[in-house]
Amino acid sequence: MPFTHRSEASRTAILTAARRLLAERGYQGATIRAVAAEAGIDPSMVMRYYGNKDGLFAAAVDLDLRLPDPTDWPRAEVGARLARHVVAGWEHGAVVVLLRSAGTNKAAAEALRNVLDGQLEGFVARLVGPGPPARRRAGLLAGQLLGVALCRHVLELDAVAAMDGDALAATLAPVVQHYLFGEL
Incomplete structure (x- = not known):
């Protein structure tokens, strides 16, 4: 049992380090050696668990938006x-x-597309029904939300980055509502 616990702790440390360095430096700037050093382990352990940098990247960006079921809202x-x-x-x-990696890395762009196509479009389809209208609404909604996230977390534009999360959500709410139900 101790070995399994150590393995899980190592995996967690590697993913935590990888996410931090990838967010800070992007795909190109985050190396296996830097991730290992940040995690306090040997680089061979990163390779053992994830195979290569692409495998590590895929694990680090495995993203579930955990969108709730809106049908009763x-x-x-x-x-x-x-x-x-x-x-x-x-x-x-x-x-x-x-966000930081999608412009220069095809795997990141594909991962982001898959999250949006699979998760966000499914959320919208539960509200308005499946098909092209849901896809269009989800695409416009993704553009709005990703644009704000980019300005807040990557570009760090003062006006957006300094906003309290509740105030930002309240500001976005009417736009989100429009993309979901308004005339397009």
């Missing part, structure tokens, strides 16, 4: 509830890693 509250959920979820390191 009052329609007038959906935008505000989703905005609060998303803003709170941005603190997860994988979102920043994907």
Whole structure:
């Protein structure tokens, strides 16, 4: 049992270090050696658990938005509830890693697309029904939310980065509501 516990602790330390360095430096700047040093382990252990840098990256950006089921929510509250959920979820390191890396790394762009196509589109489809309208609404919503996340966490624009999370969610809520239910 102690070996299993050590293995899990090592994996956790590696992923924590990888997420921090990937968010700070992007895919190109985060090396296996730097991740290992940050985690306090030998680089061979990173390779043992993840095979290579691409395997480590894939594990570090495995992102579940944990979107709740909105079908029982009052329609007038959906935008505000989703905005609060998303803003709170941005603190997860994988979102920043994907944003920082998606422009230069095909795997990151694909991972981000898969999250948005699979999770966000599914959320929207539960509200408006499946098909092209849900896909369009989810795409526009993703553009809005990712743009704000980019400004807040990667570009660190003062006006957006300095906002309290609750205030930011409240500001986004009407836009989110429009993309979900408004005339497009």
